[in-house]
Every structure is written in C-alpha cells, then in structure tokens.
Amino acid sequence: MKIIVKLTGALHAEILRDLTRRHPFAVERVGFVSARIGTLADDGRLILLTRYHSIPDDEYVNDPSVGARIGSEAITWAMQAAYHGRPQREGIFHIHLHGHRGETGMSGVDNREIPPMIPGFQSVGRDAVHGFVILSLDHGSAWVWLPGDQEPIQAMDMAVIGSPIGVFQRGRRK
C-alpha cells in the first residue's frame, strides 16, 4: 500500500527549530505531531501532519542510556491528545531528529522504545492513524499504523510543502 506523508514548510521548520534546541540534560529532544488522514488512489493513504507539540523540559527523564527519555506526563498528554482527536480522526505521531544528513532509519533504541507506545494511542484513538517520524537535517522517514493495524507500514515519500519543496523518498539519499 502506498503511504505518503505531507506537512507544510512552516510546520517542518517549527519542528526542526524545537528538536535542535539544547536540553538541560537530554542529548536530544522528541516531540509529538498530530496527523489526519486522506485517501489516495488504489487504496493508498495520505498522512497530513497538522500541529506540533513540544515536550516541556521537565517532562524528560534523566536516563544516560538513551538520547532522550520522556516521562509518564508526556506520554499521558499524547494519549489524551489521541483521545480528544477522536471526533476528527486525528492521530498522534512521535517525532525526533537524527542530526545527520540523508535518509534516516530506526536505531536499535528507536526500534525498542517507540513502537510499544503505539498500541496505547490506538486504544484511545482507534479510528485515527498513529506512528512515528524520524527526521534528519534534510530527509525524513515515517512509520505508520493505519486504523486497526498491528504492524507499521513505512511511508514511501514525505513531502514538505514549503518554499522550497522537499520530497524525501524512501531509498533516496536526500
């Protein structure tokens, strides 16, 4: 199934600005972004990222074994956002940045830590789309759980509709 992610240039810039801010103790930052769904041809899906939610400094847990760990308050907030997004079928994506150029992939920590959050989002927002996004400085990848799915599908493209336009294709270097 073809899945494409889109966001505006302004939202992309806002996310990058926040995720590149230094944190008092965490090595990196994470955030959440709301997402809605659109239908594409041949049963494909368009994931439209709408609003970014920065995580306050004091909702990080000091854990030197990972780049960033967020506490229960932040997770609870994201679950509440998924719950309140139900009428609009608005889901929640975890988002963070790998500070290099080129295509991004899941690290071992990402693979271990992020997917287990998704069933929680699905339990409170079952008709919405959830997942996570990993940005690099000039690329981005997304893993998407469609409503009812237990496994993610990696998006084929992520497009930043700004000036300039960015089209990050899976399998392309930048």
Add this chain to the structure above:
Amino acid sequence: MNADRYSRQSFLGTDSEEFIARCTVAVPGLGGGGSHIVQQLAHIGFQSYVLYDDDIVEESNLNRLIGARFADVLAETPKLHLAKMMIYGLQPQANVRGFACKWQNHPEPMRECQIAFGCVDSYKGREELEIACRRYLMHYIDVGMDVHGTDRPVIGGQVILSSPGGPCMRCMGFLNDEKLAQEAARYGKAGARPQVVWPNGVLASTAVGLAVDLVTNWTKKHRSHAYLVYDGNEASVNESFTLRNLKIQPCSHFAVSDVGDPVCVEL
C-alpha cells in the same frame, strides 16, 4: 542520458535536476494554458504528472492549443493525448497518469502532488481547486486570462500562488463572494471567452517560473504567496496593486487543521 541536456539550466542549483524529477505536478485542464504548462514542465525535466481533461481538439482550439495540428481536429484527438505525447516526446521515462474526466470525478491521484496548476475558466472552478489544494497540502498556482471590451479590447490576466499556510486567493483579494455570486447568476458559465496564444504563453511561463523556484529555490525568495497581474496591452507583468496595498494577515479562510478527508462530527 546526455549530461549536457540540462547544462543550460545548471544555475538552478547543483541538485536541481533531481529535485525537479522528484516533484509530482497536477495539471487539471489541458487547453490554452495547460498545454503551455505541460510543454514547459517536460522541457525542464519534470517526470511525474497527474493530468485531467475530458475534451477533444476542435478547430476553434487551433489558435492556441500547443501541440495541436489540423489533423487532430479531424481525428477528434483528446487533449489529454496531446499532452501525453508532448511529455513522452521529451521525457520518455516520465510517469504520466492521465484521466479523461474532470478532476472532481477522480480527485485521489491529484492528492499525491506537491504542485497543482489551475487553468480553469470559472471562479468557482478556481475556488474548488484551491480548497482541494489546502485540504491535501499542495501549492496551487492559478493561471487565467480574459479580454474585456470590444472597441478597445484590453487583455488582462493573473498568476497566483496560493500555498498551504499562506494567504489564499480570498486573502489576496482575487476571489470574493460577489464574483462567485455573479458567476453563479450566469448559471456558473464563464462563457466562451476570447483566448489567444501569446497571453497564455506569458502567463504559463510565469506560472512555471514560480513552480521551478518552489522546487529549486534558485532565487532564495522563499515565497509564501504571489499575485502577479498581466497587462496584455502594455506587455507587462507586475505584482498586483491590490496585494501591494493589502495588509497580509494569517489566512482566516483555511484553518491549518482542516486537512485530509472530511469527517462527519457527531453532535
């Protein structure tokens, strides 16, 4: 492919060829404006297209339809076919998805695009395209021309860039309820307006120029919107006087969150 092919447009940037090839464009309407746009996009190197037109070539099109020949009138060639031949002739590897219908009848393929060009006749048609572009996050570039008066005809036209998050055509003073109501009073018909090849060419070239800048960022202008007015009698293109004097505020007509498939909310 000969590396020389794009050497004359290398000023667009080191990676511009790749950026252009990666962008997907929609052209709903392949008449006087759309046929120019498709031709130029193919020359520049665009590879992915979503095209819509349900019309065939008629004799009255020959004064302006790029690529049309007299034989196409006799053969009743679909305009969609002409556009495809234009693209494949220049870009044999292109991915062209063409639909012999109005875009509203099959809107899903268009939603993948990053840029949609609007070459439609009516204000209502423009409004519908802009709404679709906002809802599914696409830059919308509107192209239109008209000839006013008969004794001393005046050729006018516009190219408008409406981008998600930026000012829309209502914010920029181009669309309003009065224009839409007047058109509706004529049963939505824009009428068989006068059309000639050279204003279409100027406007299409301007529109393609905006698109290339959006993709390559070669001017470094980072445009959030544009409203350019063509004066065919003076042979000039300038920023709209209305826009210059308008205080641009954040768009109040399209909420950032109003995207994706509409959802029925239970009350």
